[in-house]
Amino acid sequence: METSVLDRIDAAALRYADKVAFKDSERSLTFGEFDRLTKAVGTRLAELVPAGSPVAVMSGRHVYTPACFLGAVRAGCFYAPMDGDMPKKRLNQILSVIKAPVMLVDRAHLEAAQELDFDGELVIAEELFDSPADAELLGEHASALTCFSPLYVIFTSGSTGAPKGVITSHLSLMTYIDSVAKVLDIGEDDVLGNQSPLDYIAAIRDIYLPLSFGAQTYIIPKSEFAAPTVLFDTLNREKITALCWSVAGVELPAKLGGFETGKPEYLKKLCFSGSVISSKYLRVWQDALPDVLYVNQYGPTEATASCTYYVVRDKVNDDTVLPIGKPYDNYRILLLNDDDSPTPCGETGQICVGGPAVTLGYYGNAEATAKAYVQNPLNPNFRELIYKTGDLGSYNENGELMFHGRMDRQVKHLGHRIELGEIEETAKGIEGITDCCALYYKEKELLYLFYTGEATKKDITLYFRANMPAFMVPRKTVQLEKLPALPNGKTDMQALKSMF
Amino acid sequence: MEELMQILEELRPDVDFENETSLIDGGVLDSFDVVALVGELNDAFDIEIKPNHLIPANFNSAKAIMALVEELQDE
Numbered sequence: 130m131e132t133s134v135l136d137r138i139d140a141a142a143l144r145y146a147d148k149v150a151f152k153d154s155e156r157s158l159t160f161g162e163f164d165r166l167t168k169a170v171g172t173r174l175a176e177l178v179p180a181g182s183p184v185a186v187m188s189g190r191h192v193y194t195p196a197c198f199l200g201a202v203r204a205g206c207f208y209a210p211m212d213g214d215m216p217k218k219r220l221n222q223i224l225s226v227i228k229a230p231v232m233l234v235d236r237a238h239l240e241a242a243q244e245l246d247f248d249g250e251l252v253i254a255e256e257l258f259d260s261p262a263d264a265e266l267l268g269e270h271a272s273a274l275t276c277f278s279p280l281y282v283i284f285t286s287g288s289t290g291a292p293k294g295v296i297t298s299h300l301s302l303m304t305y306i307d308s309v310a311k312v313l314d315i316g317e318d319d320v321l322g323n324q325s326p327l328d329y330i331a332a333i334r335d336i337y338l339p340l341s342f343g344a345q346t347y348i349i350p351k352s353e354f355a356a357p358t359v360l361f362d363t364l365n366r367e368k369i370t371a372l373c374w375s376v377a378g379v380e381l382p383a384k385l386g387g388f389e390t391g392k393p394e395y396l397k398k399l400c401f402s403g404s405v406i407s408s409k410y411l412r413v414w415q416d417a418l419p420d421v422l423y424v425n426q427y428g429p430t431e432a433t434a435s436c437t438y439y440v441v442r443d444k445v446n447d448d449t450v451l452p453i454g455k456p457y458d459n460y461r462i463l464l465l466n467d468d469d470s471p472t473p474c475g476e477t478g479q480i481c482v483g484g485p486a487v488t489l490g491y492y493g494n495a496e497a498t499a500k501a502y503v504q505n506p507l508n509p510n511f512r513e514l515i516y517k518t519g520d521l522g523s524y525n526e527n528g529e530l531m532f533h534g535r536m537d538r539q540v541k542h543l544g545h546r547i548e549l550g551e552i553e554e555t556a557k558g559i560e561g562i563t564d565c566c567a568l569y570y571k572e573k574e575l576l577y578l579f580y581t582g583e584a585t586k587k588d589i590t591l592y593f594r595a596n597m598p599a600f601m602v603p604r605k606t607v608q609l610e611k612l613p614a615l616p617n618g619k620t621d622m623q624a625l626k627s628m629f
Numbered sequence: 630m631e632e633l634m635q636i637l638e639e640l641r642p643d644v645d646f647e648n649e650t651s652l653i654d655g656g657v658l659d660s661f662d663v664v665a666l667v668g669e670l671n672d673a674f675d676i677e678i679k680p681n682h683l684i685p686a687n688f689n690s691a692k693a694i695m696a697l698v699e700e701l702q703d704e
Contacts, residue, residue, distance in 0.1 A: 214656075352653050355663035356683045381660055385667070386680040543661055587642045594643040599659060 133274040133299040137340050145343045151192040153348040158192045166196040168262035171203025175266045180205025180273035185229040187211045187238045194327045195336045197233050205270030207279040210328035213238035218596040221246045276300040282492045286547050290554030294492035295430045304486045305433040306337045308457035313398050317343035322369040324378040330430045334373040357387025364393040375403040375544030383410035388417040402426035404541035408445040427453035431516045433486040436460045452529035460484045469506035480522040483515040540569040545600040559592045566620045570629045578603035636669050646691045653685035676701040
């Protein structure tokens, strides 16, 4: 059995030394070069910090970023990816949780990194690439790893106003990657087209499928997603065979009419996740590319990206509600009622996940971890952790899992997970906002902020743009005399929804 | 032009549309901004922006967007 993902990089470097692993619009890295880079970066990090340390990585959308991530792992450490384009405040929040003694940064983000509240060692990635590897030192550090060791910490929205860092082990990652590869039948001939930001959970497929199975990943420039003809040209030029995209990303070219002028000729498989796909746009893909394997995935970051999948067998129509299907290999799903009793077949209960892909909890946050990661209430005999997703589900007559939304106020917007409570906490920090309520208009994919107070729409947008990731900026802000209230004094959200 | 500036200002009040000339290439507008913008432009100017118009050169500045709108209005 493998100890860590390092075993996979070593094996790939031997087997596919001269084959391209990662490519972007300007450069490419073979598996051999990738391996060498991780060792060069890892050696320097191992000189700086002990094994088991968190390493913050702020690096752009290019082939060197995965090498920086795995360089941290070579040093026996784990990485916390940070999107340098995010506002300073957000990045500082992440740093205050992860408390990394060292940050690896590419030159393009050096200036931004220097402005952050970071008192650890700032290391410029490009300066390490040509340094020699110290095999002995790396061996010592890697020997600290077991498959339970953390591999990365990825941050996601938290309802109290601070992001939560989900810690994932080598074992969880490898469990998921092997299971998804089996369903998508990923092999060395596949070329993946990366859409997800590299710091985001959805990118783990694009990073680890190549390292595990000798496939290649092409990192698509962000701007091309606004230009479907350019995007499809790229997919065809790079002969891309597999896409693991957010639903938002899959819908974009269909929305913008991309299929009127062309299509991705080499595509064989498309898997999507992050939110419920619109049948209308999935049908556009199916009509243009009837032979592609379409896979609907479901799952939270806490269960290592995705825990169930459904292979779309038939063409969808407007009424189709796609199941989220069945668990991946090595995943266990159970449905529980509010009182922790098992949900009877056919009824709706909370989706809970068990098995080795359940992650290690929220970094430095024992309280939030204890709430969501609990002993399986149906098992009184031995320790069995499950993760309570907060999502509702039921089984249909074919034994397939159906998704029924959230139990709380978490929403999925443009592929990202957002706690409406975090939007409100942020808005309350703006001078001139007395009270507010954030809501999501799902049909139009618009984030609304209803508020009372003197603040102008411009004040609010500017504040959000300066402090929050772009996907968390309310597109519509509505100023009210007072927020409608229910008899118990709580905000009447239904009344607000009628103002969409 | 005034109507266009109003739409842009409404969409992204944080961007200096008067002077910015690399809205797409510079990553100022992301793909979701573009989707929202295309919808607004189609409605406001009664035009139909097609996928082959969606190239960076047509959206890099307010001036370029205006030129595209005018070209489509003439059709």
